Amino acid sequence: MSTPKLQHDLQIKFGSEYGAEEERAIIDILHKEAPTSGDACIQFEKDFAAYCGTTHARTVSNGTAALFLSLVALDIKPGDRVLTTPITWIATAAAAVTLGAEVDFVDIDPVTYNLDPKNLEAKITPNTKAILPVHLYGQPCDMDAILAIAGKHGAAVIEDACHAVGAEYKKHKAGSMGYTGCFSFHEQKNMSTLGEGGMIVTNDPAAFERIALYRSHCTRVYGKSTKYCSLDETKVPMGKRFWYQDFDDCGYNFRMTDIQAAVGVIQLRKLDTLNQRRIDNAAYLSAGLKDVPGLTLPTIAPGVKHVFHLYPVQLDPKEYGMTKEDFVYAMLHERGVKVGTHYIPLHYSTAFKKRGFKKGQFPVAEAAAERLVTLPINPRQTREALDYLIESVKALARK
Numbered sequence: 302m303s304t305p306k307l308q309h310d311l312q313i314k315f316g317s318e319y320g321a322e323e324e325r326a327i328i329d330i331l332h333k334e335a336p337t338s339g340d341a342c343i344q345f346e347k348d349f350a351a352y353c354g355t356t357h358a359r360t361v362s363n364g365t366a367a368l369f370l371s372l373v374a375l376d377i378k379p380g381d382r383v384l385t386t387p388i389t390w391i392a393t394a395a396a397a398v399t400l401g402a403e404v405d406f407v408d409i410d411p412v413t414y415n416l417d418p419k420n421l422e423a424k425i426t427p428n429t430k431a432i433l434p435v436h437l438y439g440q441p442c443d444m445d446a447i448l449a450i451a452g453k454h455g456a457a458v459i460e461d462a463c464h465a466v467g468a469e470y471k472k473h474k475a476g477s478m479g480y481t482g483c484f485s486f487h488e489q490k491n492m493s494t495l496g497e498g499g500m501i502v503t504n505d506p507a508a509f510e511r512i513a514l515y516r517s518h519c520t521r522v523y524g525k526s527t528k529y530c531s532l533d534e535t536k537v538p539m540g541k542r543f544w545y546q547d548f549d550d551c552g553y554n555f556r557m558t559d560i561q562a563a564v565g566v567i568q569l570r571k572l573d574t575l576n577q578r579r580i581d582n583a584a585y586l587s588a589g590l591k592d593v594p595g596l597t598l599p600t601i602a603p604g605v606k607h608v609f610h611l612y613p614v615q616l617d618p619k620e621y622g623m624t625k626e627d628f629v630y631a632m633l634h635e636r637g638v639k640v641g642t643h644y645i646p647l648h649y650s651t652a653f654k655k656r657g658f659k660k661g662q663f664p665v666a667e668a669a670a671e672r673l674v675t676l677p678i679n680p681r682q683t684r685e686a687l688d689y690l691i692e693s694v695k696a697l698a699r700k
């Protein structure tokens with residue numbers, strides 16, 4: 302029987318959960334006058350870089366800013382070509398478009414739904430400067446193949462790891478293998494920093510320098526007794542020394558606040574536990590749904606840790622007895638369960654239709670999207686909630 306509590310646990314709205322530790326951290330920062338880019342941000346960056354095994358990490362205001370700044374670091378401009386997958390949130394492709402680059406898509410792997418390296422090389426031209434694979438739903442892409450092809454053609458790989466914080470590819474953390482890795486801490490993600498937030502990681506000191514500069518108006522503070530006092534967030538005490546501020550270029554304000562970062566420090570400590578609950582919940586769903594006719598359940602590729610930001614299922618209308626659209630409607634109105642449709646291929650959107658894209662160009666993505674739904678998954682789902690979800694999917698089959 303559906304209850305408001307069960308239905309709350311089955312909504313996809315909130316990915317993460319907060320507790321008393323986050324509450325204490327927020328109050329602590331309030332007592333420090335809630336700065337931006339202060340000690341808590343520096344702590345969060347250190348912890349996050351250590352967690353990912355990268356030399357650098359920088360907090361940003363959201364995942365979109367992380368992608369945008371990674372492209373700024375590469376100096377992406379009109380005439381450059383950037384490749385990504387058509388099955389992603391628009392931010393992945395929009396970041397390059399807003400810098401004037403030509404964006405094209407690479408069709409997906411029908412099993413993992415990630416960018417298929419088999420289709421990548423044919424899309425590379427001499428102008429291709431960046432490839433943005435997305436670790437979709439929390440499952441890392443085939444990074445060896447993507448990095449090899451990109452390396453051969455001199456293109457940088459910017460990992461969109463917004464779904465995949467804590468995921469692993471052959472023991473490497475998602476986001477740590479490319480030129481940069483981009484994370485989102487939006488409210489629906491596997492960890493969150495009060496609704497919005499993001500991080501960029503990199504092992505490339507030159508990329509990091511540009512990211513840090515452009516994130517915060519390209520400011521450098523110069524002092525009399527030091528050549529320069531690094532970037533703004535280092536907050537080097539200047540004392541009574543003469544100092545002045547200069548701007549290397551015109552940049553942006555994509556900073557994170559300390560209240561968000563202090564929450565991020567705690568969320569990061571809980572991340573593996575939160576992810577494990579998602580992994581366990583996904584396994585429970587897969588066991589419960591395995592005999593339902595017409596469902597294709599998620600596949601975990603060998604050698605990866607999939608952190609199930611979302612739980613994708615394909616629905617065969619003939620076998621299951623209902624189209625995807627009818628299923629989404631019936632789940633909400635008959636069962637009180639909100640099912641997602643992540644994603645409608647980007648080349649169907651007005652934004653990309655007006656850039657010349659047409660239905661038929663990416664047949665694997667199109668065929669998958671006809672049938673793809675995402676079932677609610679989050680770390681606080683109880684067994685009771687999962688049983689209700691399984692029972693609901695079964696109850697609608699061949700109705």
Ligand SMILES: Cc1ncc(COP(=O)(O)O)c(C=O)c1O
Nearest residue numbers: 363364365390392393463485487
């Ligand atoms: C795959 C992907 N990339 C990028 C983003 C952008 O992140 P944000 O919403 O933090 O800007 C999202 C957000 O949902 C996403 O799902």
